[in-house]
Amino acid sequence: MTKPAPILFPKDFLWGCATSAYQIEGSPLADGAGPSVWHRFSHTPGRVQDGDTADVTCDHYRRWESDVDLMHSLGLNSYRFSIAWGRVLPEGTGRINAAGLDFYERLVDRLLSRGIQPMVTLFHWDLPAALDDRGGWLNRDIAQWFAEYADVMFRRLDDRVNYWTTLNEPWVVADGGYMHGVLAPGHRNIFEAPRAAHHLMMAHGAAVQAYRATGRNKIGLVVNIEPKYAASQSDADCAATRRAEAYMNRQYLEPALLGSYPEELHEVFGEAWPQWPAADLRLIKQPLDYIGVNYYTRAVVRSDPTSWPLKATTVKQKQHTHMETGWEVYPQGLVDTLLWIKDQYGNPPVYITENGACFFDPPQVEGPVLEDPLRVDYLRKHITAVHTAMQRGADIRGYFAWSLFDNFEWAFGFSKRFGIVHMNYETLKRTLKSSAHFYSKVIASNGAAL
Ligand SMILES: OC[C@H]1NNC[C@@H](O)[C@@H]1O
Numbered sequence: 064m065t066k067p068a069p070i071l072f073p074k075d076f077l078w079g080c081a082t083s084a085y086q087i088e089g090s091p092l093a094d095g096a097g098p099s100v101w102h103r104f105s106h107t108p109g110r111v112q113d114g115d116t117a118d119v120t121c122d123h124y125r126r127w128e129s130d131v132d133l134m135h136s137l138g139l140n141s142y143r144f145s146i147a148w149g150r151v152l153p154e155g156t157g158r159i160n161a162a163g164l165d166f167y168e169r170l171v172d173r174l175l176s177r178g179i180q181p182m183v184t185l186f187h188w189d190l191p192a193a194l195d196d197r198g199g200w201l202n203r204d205i206a207q208w209f210a211e212y213a214d215v216m217f218r219r220l221d222d223r224v225n226y227w228t229t230l231n232e233p234w235v236v237a238d239g240g241y242m243h244g245v246l247a248p249g250h251r252n253i254f255e256a257p258r259a260a261h262h263l264m265m266a267h268g269a270a271v272q273a274y275r276a277t278g279r280n281k282i283g284l285v286v287n288i289e290p291k292y293a294a295s296q297s298d299a300d301c302a303a304t305r306r307a308e309a310y311m312n313r314q315y316l317e318p319a320l321l322g323s324y325p326e327e328l329h330e331v332f333g334e335a336w337p338q339w340p341a342a343d344l345r346l347i348k349q350p351l352d353y354i355g356v357n358y359y360t361r362a363v364v365r366s367d368p369t370s371w372p373l374k375a376t377t378v379k380q381k382q383h384t385h386m387e388t389g390w391e392v393y394p395q396g397l398v399d400t401l402l403w404i405k406d407q408y409g410n411p412p413v414y415i416t417e418n419g420a421c422f423f424d425p426p427q428v429e430g431p432v433l434e435d436p437l438r439v440d441y442l443r444k445h446i447t448a449v450h451t452a453m454q455r456g457a458d459i460r461g462y463f464a465w466s467l468f469d470n471f472e473w474a475f476g477f478s479k480r481f482g483i484v485h486m487n488y489e490t491l492k493r494t495l496k497s498s499a500h501f502y503s504k505v506i507a508s509n510g511a512a513l
């Protein structure tokens with residue numbers, strides 16, 4: 064039996080880790096920064112598990128130099144992070160806070176000095192509170208507010224940043240922040256959710272349009288995709304699955320890539336679905352250099368007339384391992400997702416901009432390395448899935464593990480640990496997990512160590 068050929072990735076494949084500003088930086092109001100909706104949300108009793116806030120979290124705002132050195136020691140050739148809008152524009156528009164801009168410029172320069180390509184996300188959920196006071200994502204003007212902020216960043220950093228992202232996971236903001244109210248700004252309103260979603264995408268389009276005026280590099284959109292599988296072949300379950308797929312996986316990709324919304328959304332939102340002017344869709348549909356895909360899990364869907372607003376619910380797959388968030392470990396879903404994007408949207412260049420898992424890790428670490436075999440297994444199977452999709456023609460250009468550190472997991476607070484590096488939140492000591500060593504070997508061997 065001949066040994067299967069070793070898995071090898073292209074020479075210029077990006078290998079990185081992903082983080083976001085509010086989740087790792089701490090010091091949310093330092094050096095003139097304006098508060099974000101997440102600063103307000105986490106300081107509102109009852110909103111975040113155990114009353115956790117990201118006032119300190121990984122203290123990356125003050126430890127960024129040694130953190131970049133840690134990334135270098137792992138052999139990362141890229142690093143995906145986000146900019147806190149309120150550090151740069153404390154009121155969201157107008158006055159620029161030089162100290163905020165300087166922080167990100169120094170971070171980019173250090174990354175480049177260590178041979179690490181920055182991939183910079185402009186919005187990863189931490190909207191300046193001052194803009195939320197003016198309606199936030201419910202105000203059509205936000206498209207221009209966002210383009211103004213994006214332009215400030217492009218002018219300062221496009222000579223060094225080769226990969227830009229407008230938004231991270233707009234679905235999560237609209238669904239969590241406006242439909243179900245479990246994320247900032249905590250609204251629960253079926254009439255607000257599609258408007259927030261639409262204005263998020265208009266902001267995306269306006270920022271890409273602004274980029275094309277001066278930008279010389281690449282810009283894209285990052286979406287979370289959770290492939291939906293019908294629990295049975297019944298008409299009801301298949302229709303429910305189509306609704307779920309339209310609501311999460313197509314509602315953002317299709318206006319961005321096709322300039323249209325899936326028909327199923329009229330059924331999902333009913334009278335709450337607005338009629339949008341064609342000019343809006345023309346603004347949203349801007350040529351992109353890549354799509355970022357964040358993949359964690361799949362959903363098996365059945366019809367459920369009692370569930371709101373989708374009339375669909377997921378069926379637990381007890382035959383597979385699950386993460387602490389209740390998400391099924393299902394690597395085949397990543398292959399299916401990447402081939403779906405290839406076949407449905409013309410094989411655009413794709414980066415896996417997030418992939419990772421939160422399994423129970425002991426909160427304290429005794430020895431030099433924390434053993435996390437379940438996460439090693441998860442990463443091995445999902446990186447292999449990426450390679451499988453590439454062998455079948457998908458144009459995948461890079462992979463970012465979520466996350467470099469354990470960090471503030473939104474409404475879950477610090478209870479969920481996704482890091483390949485353990486974070487002790489009292490001492491702020493960083494400790495490599497065996498998944499960090501594993502990932503480091505995969506990068507060094509360009510895949511052969513899988
Ligand atoms: O839930 C894990 C991650 N998912 N995507 C967005 C990130 O901010 C989350 O921490």
Ligand SMILES: [Ca+2]
Pocket residue numbers: 221222223224225279280
């Ligand atoms: Ca360049």
